Amino acid sequence: MARGLHRLPLERPIYEIQDRIAELEAAPVGSAEQEEIRKLRRELVEVQKEIFAGLDPWQTVEVARHPDRPKTSDYLSLVFDEFVELHGDKSFRDDPAMLTGFAKLDQHRVVVVGTQKGKTLEERQACHFGCAHPEGYRKAMGKMRMAAKYGLPVICLIDTPGAYPGLGAEERGQAQVIAESMFMMASLPIPIVCVVIGEGGSGGALGIGVGDRVAVLEHAYYSVISPEGCAGILWKSAEHKAAAATALRMRSADLRELGVVDAVIEEPAGGAHRDPRQMAIRLKTYLLKSLKELTTEQPDDLVAKRYEKFRRMGQFLETAAS
Amino acid sequence: MESPQTPVLGSRATVQAPADVGGLASEGDEQPVTTVRPKRGVPEGLWLKCGGCLDTIFRKEAEAMLNVCPKCGHHWYVSARQRVAQLLDEGTFEEWDAELAPTDPLGFRDRKPYAERLVAEQRRTGLTDAVLTGTGMIRARRVACGVTDSAFIMGSMGSVVGERLTRLVERATHDKLPLIIVSASGGGARMHEGILSLMQMAKVSAALARYSEAGGLFISVLTNPTMGGVAASFASLGDLVFAEPKALIGFAGPRTIKATIRIELPKEFQTSEFLLEHGFIDRIVARKDLKSEIARAIDYCCSGWSKDSASS
Ligand SMILES: [Zn+2]
Numbered sequence: 001m002a003r004g005l006h007r008l009p010l011e012r013p014i015y016e017i018q019d020r021i022a023e024l025e026a027a028p029v030g031s032a033e034q035e036e037i038r039k040l041r042r043e044l045v046e047v048q049k050e051i052f053a054g055l056d057p058w059q060t061v062e063v064a065r066h067p068d069r070p071k072t073s074d075y076l077s078l079v080f081d082e083f084v085e086l087h088g089d090k091s092f093r094d095d096p097a098m099l100t101g102f103a104k105l106d107q108h109r110v111v112v113v114g115t116q117k118g119k120t121l122e123e124r125q126a127c128h129f130g131c132a133h134p135e136g137y138r139k140a141m142g143k144m145r146m147a148a149k150y151g152l153p154v155i156c157l158i159d160t161p162g163a164y165p166g167l168g169a170e171e172r173g174q175a176q177v178i179a180e181s182m183f184m185m186a187s188l189p190i191p192i193v194c195v196v197i198g199e200g201g202s203g204g205a206l207g208i209g210v211g212d213r214v215a216v217l218e219h220a221y222y223s224v225i226s227p228e229g230c231a232g233i234l235w236k237s238a239e240h241k242a243a244a245a246t247a248l249r250m251r252s253a254d255l256r257e258l259g260v261v262d263a264v265i266e267e268p269a270g271g272a273h274r275d276p277r278q279m280a281i282r283l284k285t286y287l288l289k290s291l292k293e294l295t296t297e298q299p300d301d302l303v304a305k306r307y308e309k310f311r312r313m314g315q316f317l318e319t320a321a322s
Numbered sequence: 323m324e325s326p327q328t329p330v331l332g333s334r335a336t337v338q339a340p341a342d343v344g345g346l347a348s349e350g351d352e353q354p355v356t357t358v359r360p361k362r363g364v365p366e367g368l369w370l371k372c373g374g375c376l377d378t379i380f381r382k383e384a385e386a387m388l389n390v391c392p393k394c395g396h397h398w399y400v401s402a403r404q405r406v407a408q409l410l411d412e413g414t415f416e417e418w419d420a421e422l423a424p425t426d427p428l429g430f431r432d433r434k435p436y437a438e439r440l441v442a443e444q445r446r447t448g449l450t451d452a453v454l455t456g457t458g459m460i461r462a463r464r465v466a467c468g469v470t471d472s473a474f475i476m477g478s479m480g481s482v483v484g485e486r487l488t489r490l491v492e493r494a495t496h497d498k499l500p501l502i503i504v505s506a507s508g509g510g511a512r513m514h515e516g517i518l519s520l521m522q523m524a525k526v527s528a529a530l531a532r533y534s535e536a537g538g539l540f541i542s543v544l545t546n547p548t549m550g551g552v553a554a555s556f557a558s559l560g561d562l563v564f565a566e567p568k569a570l571i572g573f574a575g576p577r578t579i580k581a582t583i584r585i586e587l588p589k590e591f592q593t594s595e596f597l598l599e600h601g602f603i604d605r606i607v608a609r610k611d612l613k614s615e616i617a618r619a620i621d622y623c624c625s626g627w628s629k630d631s632a633s634s
Contacts, residue, residue, distance in 0.1 A: 167587065171596075184531075
């Protein structure tokens with residue numbers, strides 16, 4: 001259940017009902033009150049469904065960024081039976097915005113790579129709110145290379161506004177490291193499953209997003225640029241972020257239609273943050289199904305099919321040569 | 323746009339930030355850099371004003387120097403067609419995939435519909451999209467060659483740029499040709515085609531991975547400006563990375579970075595020289611030397627691979 005510390009305006013009706021339920025439960029409960037509580041609970045489910053079915057593109061961005069939304073670290077404990085964090089990037093420093101390590105998923109031993117936003121303010125600041133530095137991507141690359149060496153599948157959990165834009169990040173090759181990571185992932189001879197669990201922010205997301213399967217959670221987004229950034233450039237003001245969010249077609253249904261993701265993982269009523277456990281079960285189901293399909297493939301076939309998957313992306317006209 | 327009597331080359335024109343700004347841009351991300359106003363291409367007229375030294379330069383003289391200022395050495399804008407003419411032996415360029423044309427997959431509109439923007443850009447630049455690809459000879463060595471043009475929607479990569487480059491790389495792999503891509507892309511991944519533009523980064527990078535496994539030599543030439551999703555994909559994946567002097571090269575736009583970290587950026591920040599110092603560029607090469615430097619590198623790396631390299 002969402003802690004309700006961060007209330008989005010769009011969620012107000014939900015919190016109102018929840019507050020009334022809490023009020024009723026706090027007082028001595030007779031049969032009339034119990035009936036009222038039951039009624040309110042049914043209403044709550046309906047209101048949640050209604051609100052979340054009707055999210056506009058900007059509201060989807062708000063939900064994807066919801067501070068209570070489950071983070072990579074939540075799924076590491078809810079989805080996996082074990083997580084053994086491995087820190088070293090063997091080059092510069094440990095970037096807390098990129099979590100990597102061994103994990104167990106039922107019978108599968110895997111390597112998990114995921115961008116991390118942090119939960120407390122302190123953690124968030126240390127993680128730069130989910131924006132990894134080049135050393136984070138180098139750490140991820142190192143662990144994926146190791147996974148390939150020992151035949152372990154890789155799971156990538158993506159939740160980032162984008163790769164960090166800063167002085168040190170540029171000095172240490174932010175552009176180069178994202179390019180290199182995609183280049184490397186394209187030919188790793190092991191199954192790779194990528195899931196955008198919150199924000200899929202441009203190159204920073206794609207840097208760990210080249211997989212055999214790419215999925216998004218229902219209310220996650222995946223975009224070439226943040227709506228604020230796009231609005232600033234094309235509308236000359238970040239105030240047009242809602243228009244930009246609409247124009248960019250960055251929501252799960254759009255991504256499916258544009259052929260960029262293989263699956264949309266449905267969220268519990270009211271969003272993943274209202275029921276992280278249920279969300280984790282659905283994510284786990286998807287991961288297990290994908291691994292079942294992919295672990296029977298020959299490594300060469302995997303790499304060839306991954307190439308074809310990305311090779312098909314894009315839309316253009318091809319007129320007959322005159 | 324104003325049309326000065328003496329067109330200003332290499333003036334402090336505004337260049338949009340790359341599309342790949344990391345999601346933290348809070349406002350319009352424009353940044354003054356020394357470049358030609360790409361909106362006008364190379365202006366007509368006898369005299370040009372250099373943005374490097376602000377001197378007035380005789381146009382013919384500048385052109386003879388490959389659009390480099392004869393007074394201060396400032397490297398001005400060159401169009402993709404000019405670049406091809408400068409780099410390849412005369413009359414050897416054969417264009418590939420010219421029949422590919424951009425479409426509007428999102429039905430995108432900002433203050434102007436993307437479909438209209440495309441038509442206007444095509445008319446103004448004479449290009450169908452922001453890259454030219456094909457084959458030709460560099461001092462009698464056959465190469466596969468791609469050149470992006472910063473005048474076409476900031477040289478940004480949408481589906482056509484991604485597809486042309488991917489086909490170029492695939493053909494270079496098949497024909498065992500050295501590969502040269504000259505980047506002039508301030509716009510990164512093209513916003514107007516949304517997530518499909520982002521995916522072109524993965525697509526071209528995957529093709530380059532195959533090319534590399536097959537033993538190919540890729541020389542990436544970075545010119546002013548190379549930013550965002552272009553810098554964060556093929557442009558950074560050269561076996562050799564060359565850059566023209568003083569080009570703006572980086573991931574996030576300088577203004578985005580300033581807005582994020584709120585400190586003054588060093589003077590040379592995100593220039594070719596800055597990248598060389600930090601280890602991301604192999605050589606800074608003046609435009610006049612580019613052709614011979616590429617030919618020399620091909621001779622070092624490709625004598626055993628290319629079908630008809632360096633036989634002269
Ligand atoms: Zn000059």
